[in-house]
Amino acid sequence: MLRNPRPGEQQPQPTAPVPAHAVRFATPVVTTPGIVIIAAWLGRLLATLALLPIRFPVASVAVVASVAIWWALGWPAVAVAVSVVDVALLVWWRRWPDSFRRFVALRALAAWRWVWVYRRHWQPVLVVAGLAESYQERRYLPRIRRVTCTAWSDRVRVTLVAGTAPADVEQRVAELAHGFGAPSCRVTVRGPRDVVLEFPRRDLLATPLAALDVAESAGEVDLSALPVGQQEDGQPWHLRLHGTHVLTIGVTGSGKGAVIWSAIRAMLPALTDGTAQVWAIDPKRMELSYGRPLFAAYADTGETALELLESAVAVMHERAARYAGTRRGHTPSVDDPFIVVVVDEVAFLTAYHPDRDVRRRAENALATLTSQGRSVGLAVLAALQDPRKEVLNLRNLFPDKIALRLDEASQVDMVLGEGARDRGANAHLIDPDLPGVAFVRMEGTPAPVRVRAAYVSDGDIDHMTATHTSAISATPDGSATDSATPGGSADAGDA
Numbered sequence: 279m280l281r282n283p284r285p286g287e288q289q290p291q292p293t294a295p296v297p298a299h300a301v302r303f304a305t306p307v308v309t310t311p312g313i314v315i316i317a318a319w320l321g322r323l324l325a326t327l328a329l330l331p332i333r334f335p336v337a338s339v340a341v342v343a344s345v346a347i348w349w350a351l352g353w354p355a356v357a358v359a360v361s362v363v364d365v366a367l368l369v370w371w372r373r374w375p376d377s378f379r380r381f382v383a384l385r386a387l388a389a390w391r392w393v394w395v396y397r398r399h400w401q402p403v404l405v406v407a408g409l410a411e412s413y414q415e416r417r418y419l420p421r422i423r424r425v426t427c428t429a430w431s432d433r434v435r436v437t438l439v440a441g442t443a444p445a446d447v448e449q450r451v452a453e454l455a456h457g458f459g460a461p462s463c464r465v466t467v468r469g470p471r472d473v474v475l476e477f478p479r480r481d482l483l484a485t486p487l488a489a490l491d492v493a494e495s496a497g498e499v500d501l502s503a504l505p506v507g508q509q510e511d512g513q514p515w516h517l518r519l520h521g522t523h524v525l526t527i528g529v530t531g532s533g534k535g536a537v538i539w540s541a542i543r544a545m546l547p548a549l550t551d552g553t554a555q556v557w558a559i560d561p562k563r564m565e566l567s568y569g570r571p572l573f574a575a576y577a578d579t580g581e582t583a584l585e586l587l588e589s590a591v592a593v594m595h596e597r598a599a600r601y602a603g604t605r606r607g608h609t610p611s612v613d614d615p616f617i618v619v620v621v622d623e624v625a626f627l628t629a630y631h632p633d634r635d636v637r638r639r640a641e642n643a644l645a646t647l648t649s650q651g652r653s654v655g656l657a658v659l660a661a662l663q664d665p666r667k668e669v670l671n672l673r674n675l676f677p678d679k680i681a682l683r684l685d686e687a688s689q690v691d692m693v694l695g696e697g698a699r700d701r702g703a704n705a706h707l708i709d710p711d712l713p714g715v716a717f718v719r720m721e722g723t724p725a726p727v728r729v730r731a732a733y734v735s736d737g738d739i740d741h742m743t744a745t746h747t748s749a750i751s752a753t754p755d756g757s758a759t760d761s762a763t764p765g766g767s768a769d770a771g772d773a
């Protein structure tokens with residue numbers, strides 16, 4: 279008898295020939311007995327309990343001790359013991375806050391964040407982010423080894439799934455940051471399958487940093503580590519100038535001036551005693567003109583800027599000839615000061631100046647200075663808005679680069695080198711309300727570090743010029759009062 283088909287059921291066609299099927303083998307589905315599932319759960323519970331004293335030794339000892347006291351002496355004794363421990367912790371916190379934070383507060387916070395944030399959300403976040411791997415119908419996830427907390431961030435140490443690479447995680451930093459509710463995520467590789475994910479808990483760079491204190495004397499100025507701001511972990515940001523060249527890149531209003539002025543401020547005592555000089559090129563006439571007395575040479579037109587650059591090249595050649603065969607490095611002195619050629623908006627000289635000859639000669643001079651000036655005590659500190667090659671094809675001659683807020687994601691790797699963006703240097707996502715925030719590469723750390731330059735206000739510059747002047751100084755009309763070079767040839771003024 280024909281039965282009524284259910285809706286959607288496929289109907290056999292009685293008249294159609296039955297196709298010949300090959301024999302298909304399928305793995306039989308075996309139902310797991312309930313007792314096996316319960317045993318597996320119990321096994322996992324026991325393993326977790328056995329690992330508790332290793333993962334949380336202090337908490338485990340506290341619980342065991344409380345139970346033992348209750349067993350032996352009853353509840354009042356537990357209450358007394360808890361009160362004594364609380365008072366001891368209070369005294370520790372008040373008297374030795376640093377060690378309390380290190381040994382108690384941050385550890386307790388790490389345990390809490392491990393359980394509440396990372397354990398709880400690990401699987402869903404990693405699966406959705408595409409970091410779960412499948413093999414023979416089983417799913418494998420990177421495993422959390424340890425969570426530690428610093429004053430500003432969580433560091434989650436992770437063992438990767440065999441066969442995956444840190445690059446897979448680096449490409450998912452945005453997903454991980456959002457997944458765990460952090461403003462960003464940075465990946466550091468410690469070894470094979472061993473990476474650390476760093477999630478900031480709060481942004482220490484959110485508030486502007488006032489101009490830093492000026493060193494007491496020239497002896498305290500370290501030209502290879504000038505304090506110019508703060509790193510995202512609260513540590514000072516030191517900028518190396520002696521022995522390198524620095525290119526600071528960012529859109530208009532990103533805070534290039536803050537980097538330049540912080541570096542000049544950090545050198546002040548050395549400028550006064552003549553062991554360092556700043557030669558300034560200021561095509562916009564808005565940025566550096568404010569501090570002319572601090573500069574040994576100053577130029578604000580294409581032609582005078584060119585003259586200044588070519589004078590710097592002449593000093594470089596003169597020193598190189600003098601040092602040849604006698605010494606291999608430069609030590610700043612009054613006779614041979616360290617010279618920083620500061621160029622604001624370098625593209626004005628290399629790309630936008632209407633005179634082709636000026637552009638070509640400026641580029642040649644910059645290329646010569648950046649390729650040969652380091653060892654004889656000349657450095658170039660340049661600022662630029664657009665990092666593309668058409669604008670400045672000497673970009674790679676600057677060993678150190680600072681990426682302030684950029685226009686496009688593709689510019690990050692252009693400035694900080696291949697892979698910088700994958701490692702979390704999202705310079706294109708820097709909040710426009712945070713001028714002075716940048717990403718830099720620090721010596722010895724492959725992952726770019728987020729920093730903020732201190733803000734040197736007009737009032738600070740007034741104070742700097744009132745209290746310090748360059749040993750050799752540019753006059754207000756732009757010409758140098760004295761020769762800016764030992765050879766007496768570097769009058770960079772436009773007079």
Ligand SMILES: Nc1ncnc2c1ncn2[C@@H]1O[C@H](COP(=O)(O)OP(=O)(O)OP(=O)(O)O)[C@@H](O)[C@H]1O
Pocket residue numbers: 486487528529530531532533534535536565663713714715730731732733734
């Ligand atoms: N480090 C900083 N902290 C706080 N505010 C800053 C900082 N740097 C800059 N600012 C603010 O941002 C404004 C723009 O900064 P600045 O002129 O240095 O940018 P810029 O990159 O040099 O721009 P442009 O290329 O147009 O000269 C400043 O007037 C100041 O108000």
